[in-house]
Amino acid sequence: MHTIFLIIKREYLVRVRKRSFVIMTILGPLLIFAFYAIIGWAAVSSIDQKKVAVVDESGRFTNQFKNDDETTYSYEKQSLSVAKKSFVKQGYDALVFIPKDVIERPKTVQIFAQKSVSLDLQNNIERAIGKEIETIKLSEAGITQKVIEDAKVNVDAQTINLSDAGEKNSNAIATTIIGYFCAFLIYISVFIYGTQVMRGVMEEKTNRIVEVIISSVKPFQLMLGKIIGVALVGLTQFLLWITLTIGLFTIGGTIMGDKVDRGRQAMQTSGAAGAMAQGPASAEVKKTQESAVTSVMRAIDTLNIPLIVACFLFYFLGGYLIYSALFGAIGAAVDNETETQQFMFPITLPIIGAIAVAQFVIRDPDGPLAFWTSIFPLTSPVVMMVRVPFGVPGWELALSMVLLILGFMGTTWLAARIYRVGILMYGKKVSYKELSKWVFYKG
Amino acid sequence: MNILETHHIVKQYAEHRALDDVSLHVPKGSIFGLLGPNGAGKTSLIRIINQITAPDSGEVILDGERLKPDHIKRIGYLPEERGLYKKMKVGEQLLYLAQLKGLTEKEAMEKLKIWFVKFDIKTWWTKQVEDLSKGMQQKVQFVATVMHEPDLIILDEPFSGFDPINANLIKDEILELRDKGKTIIFSTHRMESVEELCDHIALINRSHKVLDGPKRAIKEQFKTHTYHVEYQGTLDDLPPAFEVLTTTATDDNFQRTDIRIPPDAAVNELIRHLLDRVAVRSFGENIPSMNDIFIQAVGETTD
Numbered sequence A: 001m002h003t004i005f006l007i008i009k010r011e012y013l014v015r016v017r018k019r020s021f022v023i024m025t026i027l028g029p030l031l032i033f034a035f036y037a038i039i040g041w042a043a044v045s046s047i048d049q050k051k052v053a054v055v056d057e058s059g060r061f062t063n064q065f066k067n068d069d070e071t072t073y074s075y076e077k078q079s080l081s082v083a084k085k086s087f088v089k090q091g092y093d094a095l096v097f098i099p100k101d102v103i104e105r106p107k108t109v110q111i112f113a114q115k116s117v118s119l120d121l122q123n124n125i126e127r128a129i130g131k132e133i134e135t136i137k138l139s140e141a142g143i144t145q146k147v148i149e150d151a152k153v154n155v156d157a158q159t160i161n162l163s164d165a166g167e168k169n170s171n172a173i174a175t176t177i178i179g180y181f182c183a184f185l186i187y188i189s190v191f192i193y194g195t196q197v198m199r200g201v202m203e204e205k206t207n208r209i210v211e212v213i214i215s216s217v218k219p220f221q222l223m224l225g226k227i228i229g230v231a232l233v234g235l236t237q238f239l240l241w242i243t244l245t246i247g248l249f250t251i252g253g254t255i256m257g258d259k260v261d262r263g264r265q266a267m268q269t270s271g272a273a274g275a276m277a278q279g280p281a282s283a284e285v286k287k288t289q290e291s292a293v294t295s296v297m298r299a300i301d302t303l304n305i306p307l308i309v310a311c312f313l314f315y316f317l318g319g320y321l322i323y324s325a326l327f328g329a330i331g332a333a334v335d336n337e338t339e340t341q342q343f344m345f346p347i348t349l350p351i352i353g354a355i356a357v358a359q360f361v362i363r364d365p366d367g368p369l370a371f372w373t374s375i376f377p378l379t380s381p382v383v384m385m386v387r388v389p390f391g392v393p394g395w396e397l398a399l400s401m402v403l404l405i406l407g408f409m410g411t412t413w414l415a416a417r418i419y420r421v422g423i424l425m426y427g428k429k430v431s432y433k434e435l436s437k438w439v440f441y442k443g
Numbered sequence B: 001m002n003i004l005e006t007h008h009i010v011k012q013y014a015e016h017r018a019l020d021d022v023s024l025h026v027p028k029g030s031i032f033g034l035l036g037p038n039g040a041g042k043t044s045l046i047r048i049i050n051q052i053t054a055p056d057s058g059e060v061i062l063d064g065e066r067l068k069p070d071h072i073k074r075i076g077y078l079p080e081e082r083g084l085y086k087k088m089k090v091g092e093q094l095l096y097l098a099q100l101k102g103l104t105e106k107e108a109m110e111k112l113k114i115w116f117v118k119f120d121i122k123t124w125w126t127k128q129v130e131d132l133s134k135g136m137q138q139k140v141q142f143v144a145t146v147m148h149e150p151d152l153i154i155l156d157e158p159f160s161g162f163d164p165i166n167a168n169l170i171k172d173e174i175l176e177l178r179d180k181g182k183t184i185i186f187s188t189h190r191m192e193s194v195e196e197l198c199d200h201i202a203l204i205n206r207s208h209k210v211l212d213g214p215k216r217a218i219k220e221q222f223k224t225h226t227y228h229v230e231y232q233g234t235l236d237d238l239p240p241a242f243e244v245l246t247t248t249a250t251d252d253n254f255q256r257t258d259i260r261i262p263p264d265a266a267v268n269e270l271i272r273h274l275l276d277r278v279a280v281r282s283f284g285e286n287i288p289s290m291n292d293i294f295i296q297a298v299g300e301t302t303d
Helices: A002-016 A019-047 A080-086 A119-140 A145-151 A172-207 A219-278 A280-302 A305-333 A337-363 A368-375 A380-390 A394-422 A432-439 B042-049 B069-074 B090-100 B105-118 B134-146 B164-179 B191-197 B215-221 B267-277 B290-302
Strands: A050-056 A071-076 A094-098 A110-113 A159-163 A166-170 B002-013 B016-027 B031-035 B057-062 B075-078 B152-156 B183-187 B200-205 B208-214 B226-232 B243-249 B255-260 B279-285
Touching: A002 A219, A002 B090, A019 A219, A050 A080, A050 A119, A080 A094, A094 A119, A110 A119, A119 A145, A172 A219, A172 A305, A172 A337, A172 A380, A219 A305, A219 A394, A305 A337, A305 A380, A305 A394, A337 A368, A337 A380, A368 A380, A368 A394, A380 A394, A394 A432, B002 B042, B002 B183, B016 B042, B016 B057, B016 B183, B016 B200, B031 B042, B031 B164, B031 B191, B042 B152, B042 B183, B069 B075, B075 B134, B090 B105, B090 B134, B105 B134, B134 B152, B134 B164, B164 B183, B164 B191, B183 B191, B191 B290, B200 B215, B200 B290, B208 B215, B208 B290, B215 B290, B226 B267, B267 B279
Parallel strands: A050 A071, A050 A094, B016 B208, B031 B183, B031 B200, B075 B152, B152 B183
Antiparallel strands: A094 A110, A159 A166, B002 B016, B002 B057, B200 B208, B226 B255, B226 B279, B243 B255
């Protein structure tokens, strides 16, 4: 027991001290953060509202443009020539000119701006004017404003989970994202850390140090020590990633948050002004927008986060262990990197299949495909992780976990048989037939 | 007293029998040469002694006890294929290997300090193994083999890769360890080092032990009862019991003749006959070299 601890310690320290580990550990969260920061920045900067001055000669459009997240409209009584000269000084980004005969000749609308106008803004204005003309023409035809507002129905379906705890507000998108993200993380780490085990075994074999080591320890201890050592490296990396990411997002969040708040305030003041002018309609729009965001947040709250985290750790470890033993056996069987290819493919096939199946499982998390692949130990780490956020019956989870543990013991046993023969076998190209013979060698 | 005995060891790999009924006795405090051509089964035997593999049948006795896992601490093994972790520092690596052999970190540190002073390699402690030359790595590996002060040291081709100066250093270490009461098993093809160092040998050929015992006894066994004499004059009328084998002229106008005598004849008899006939410069027995014995023994069992 003491020797296996020594091996774990060496395997762990050698890897954690590597420059590439330190770089990856720091770079990982930075990249994730940078990715979100760019998206966040883009989102926040779009909150910066454009102020648009409207000179409406027709008189029909005063207070008819609806203020939204992106644009606020003000109505100027000046003539076009005066407004054209002064709108930049007054702090407007653009000037919209609507001629008297706009209803008859809609193409005469003009937009002036110092910088070129974004396509979005142009579309918005065109849409707004188009809609107003439509409304005007409809009311001229005898249909009232009330009927038109009623005809605009905003559909935002809510999915509700029926469970013992009563009705819960849930959101399929949040569940899907979390499940798939966890599954993908497990898939990637099986490859990253599994290959590390394989490389480690190959290094010992090609360096010929293995003969010295196994004159002191049992081959099984050496293999297990390496697998556990690398597992700890993986856990350390995940822990650091999570801590660093949360840290970065907290710091980044406070900086970004200020900007978001300012944007919101601006929106609210202008929105209030607009609402006063336009009645309840725009307030309604705002409410539905808000509830879309909050319902996702609420959906995440309703998910069983501790269970998901616990399952993630279990399936991460289980998936890693079941595959790393096989990766270790490959490392022992071959003499160089190029020979690994022929064995890598069949061994990684189940987990590649699992990630492919995961996409169907998301659509039907309780179907027979989902059930069987989340029970089978070589695919369960990925597929079960997709299913867990949707809620899985306790017995299925337990069965899947027990089978994964048994599967791990099975692959480790098999790998150890191949390993102990392979590490001392040099300069021989091995075939599957050969490998199967090794499994039954004595001592 | 034998430190190591193997009894009827058999090891079978698929279609190939690597060892067939091999029994050896290695006396305590000896330098034991384990000889044999390539592929004879030496490495298989060494791996069994090191508990890297297990025999199919037969048993290994170390110091009176059946081989058990705990015995690895009492054995030091230098494999023919040398290897160290390339990306690890020398000091760290040796500490690790010593701890695997059961030393505590503190004990290992103390012992290593002595070796680093002895080999004058103190500056290597923080160097990465890959930055050392091949010869330097060999030295590190030798330290790794003996640092836990094992009673039995198994060296597979210990001199390969060493320059003459370092080879001599290692040779002196081997002798010193022997004088301290350690036993060294020494597997090699280089017969001159066997000649020089070993006091017992065993020869394995084609999975079988074909020869073993004290080196002197084996040489006795392979004696051909031939003698050589260098002289001036002519030697032609010796009694028929003395068989003249070859006569050659030396560079400096002497003759050299090899003569075989009957096993029961006295050497003095021959000398008397020689003195009567020629002017003798030198006379001696042709003692077979280890090289001759190796070739002869392997040749006999191969035919």
